Amino acid sequence: MLADKLRKSVLQSAIQGKLTEQLATDDKVEDLLQAIEEEKELLIKEKKIKKQKPLPEITEEEIPFAIPENWKWVRLGEIGKIIGGGTPKTTNLEYWQNGKIAWITPADMKNIKGKYISCGKKNITLLGLEKSSAQLLPKGSILFSSRAPIGYVAIAREEVSTNQGFKSIVPFSLNLSLYLYYVLLGMVDIIKKLGTGTTFKEVSGSVVEKILVPLPPLAEQKRIVEKLDNVLANIDELKANEEKLSILQKNFPDKLKKSILQSAIQGKLTEQLATDDKVEDLLQAIKEEKECLIKEKKIKKQKTLPEITEDEIPFAIPENWKWVRLGEVILLNMGQSPNSEDVGNDGIEFHQGKIYFTDEIIGFSDKYCSKPKKISNANEILLSVRAPVGEVNLNNREICIGRGLASIKIINSEERYFFYLLFYCKKIFEKKSTGTTFKAISKDIIENLLIPLPPLAEQKRIVEKLDKLLADIEELKI
Structure with a gap:
């Protein structure tokens, strides 16, 4: 200094x-x-x-x-x-x-x-x-x-x-x-x-x-x-002023990132276009895709999620958006740890928690599982569900996931929109987490999360805008 x-x-x-x-x-x-x-x-x-x-x-x-x-x-x-x-x-x-x-x-x-x-x-x-x-x-x-x-x-x-x-x-x-x-x-x-x-x-x-x-x-x-x-x-x-300035400079990119993400999920970052399909059409397509997967016995029928009440809604969103519960629009796969004897140098890459998380795409683990119980596939979002909760990464390959992770499959929507949305929701997950030895979030907490859903075309515009803005913010970090 x-x-x-x-x-x-x-x-x-x-x-x-x-x-x-x-x-x-x-x-x-x-x-x-x-x-x-x-x-x-x-x-x-x-x-x-x-x-x-x-x-x-x-x-x-x-x-x-x-x-x-x-x-x-x-x-x-x-x-x-x-x-x-x-x-x-x-x-x-x-x-x-x-x-x-x-x-x-x-x-x-x-x-x-x-x-x-x-x-x-x-x-x-x-x-x-x-x-x-x-x-x-x-x-x-x-x-x-x-x-x-x-x-x-x-x-x-x-x-x-x-x-x-x-x-x-x-x-x-x-x-x-x-x-x-x-x-x-x-x-x-x-x-x-x-x-x-x-x-x-x-x-x-x-x-x-x-x-x-x-x-x-x-x-x-x-x-x-x-x-x-x-x-x-x-x-x-x-020196005191320099230290204050240094703290401001250090914190500014993260605060700016949070502010931009908040604007994005409130529909303030992009223009709503009359040419966009209705969000109800997207919800119908997601519903039909789920029904098809149930019919093919690839997934089980989900229990009905609670109706959304007026008191739950945290902020206003554009008219052509809709508040939904996360479980309505995704497929959630909670991790399950394999038997210890099945973890070693052979099999499918194994991830127990967020240890190999990066800023975006999960890094490579040095552990493998010969008999995986739960699998996350490419183009799914990984969410840390315990110690700590709420961290997200994108997955680009088949991996075995232990109980420190959940994998989220996006249906008929823009994967990166949900990645940014869940990144923003980290604090919500932290508040809802429970436990004494360590904090954790359950399947119910994840599926009941309230999220704003825009039409697919606007999801893509939001992602395009965020990709550019957040890349610029990264360059501000000292």
């Missing part, structure tokens, strides 16, 4: 001294380093910290980029104490129960807003602190996650402790906290490259203390922080 790129660029400019003006009135950075050294010596004298062994001299090869003349490269350990963390034994309730000391993990840092953190999901007790390697960090400490992942940064608003996933920095002068927070944010990519490990990358305390940071005079640090506070707030707003 543009906002993320801008954020990186701005932080990089800031720590290179390109975001603010260097002023001749600023104190020398050496004065700041002297004050830090004096503060460090005082802490050693008061036995608050131990005397450090000298850190390696900075070599020319280590310096990653140029900085202004009145800045200085220093190692992080020169200007702050690096402190790890720890986890009290989790089975000892005395270390956790009624704890008052905030205990932070990298997971607590993931979604914090702003610079500061004051607590995590858990607290520890004073005994837990004393009996573990966790340490109490003063207000103003900079928490830096050193593993899983490397690079979360926040400033402690209050005294806190952390688990072992941190190498936190306690600046010898707390005036440095805000600037160092931004420096670490700007150098996360550099620090990540210093990580080692196989299961996950980690930076050790000895690595963190040797990290080079560019140090400006204190006055310029304040200008940098003020500038970044302002600029990054604007970038955060940009």
Whole structure:
């Protein structure tokens, strides 16, 4: 996203001294380093910290980029104490129960807003602190996650402790906290490259203390922080807008598709023509075809479906259309799973559910059935009837179907019209589905589905229009 790129660029400019003006009135950075050294010596004298062994001299090869003349490269350990963390034994309730000391993990840092953190999901007790390697960090400490992942940064608003996933920095002068927070944010990519490990990358305390940071005079640090506070707030707003736009762009094609399908089945997408046959003629032809199949003993006589009541009708349709129940105009074949010993590498391709469904025509299964109980033929529509319900695909070959599927044979109508219609009806099937372990729809639910039936000629016009429009919508997807 543009906002993320801008954020990186701005932080990089800031720590290179390109975001603010260097002023001749600023104190020398050496004065700041002297004050830090004096503060460090005082802490050693008061036995608050131990005397450090000298850190390696900075070599020319280590310096990653140029900085202004009145800045200085220093190692992080020169200007702050690096402190790890720890986890009290989790089975000892005395270390956790009624704890008052905030205990932070990298997971607590993931979604914090702003610079500061004051607590995590858990607290520890004073005994837990004393009996573990966790340490109490003063207000103003900079928490830096050193593993899983490397690079979360926040400033402690209050005294806190952390688990072992941190190498936190306690600046010898707390005036440095805000600037160092931004420096670490700007150098996360550099620090990540210093990580080692196989299961996950980690930076050790000895690595963190040797990290080079560019140090400006204190006055310029304040200008940098003020500038970044302002600029990054604007970038955060940009990011929020980008994320909203991204969601809109992602959802727009699906919403548009749903809207177009709704227009199609309401008769608003195509023109109704006086030259079309009456829909009653189509219904009569379907009835006659069914009677013929019953006479030939290819299908059994269906039970009469309930009359359609006025209360059931969800929206108005054109005069030459008719509301019917799905079972009146199709032949429904509910899947039945074969015996497990009959499923293997031989026989007819076997589909148990929607696992091989695509956007349109069902893909090929790697399972076969030697003794199928239920068959779906080419030019039939496959409907998933359980876990999940309502997904549809077209079938272009003979396959064996298990009880997760139903096959719908279209009679004297346009197959793709019913494909689009059933696609639109997914939400209806979901609402009507029943079950606790998983949701399913029965034969009765499918056959009783109320559908709008246009004349055959208009079905074909609708399909032609939808094929073109939905192909265009697919190109909008990102």
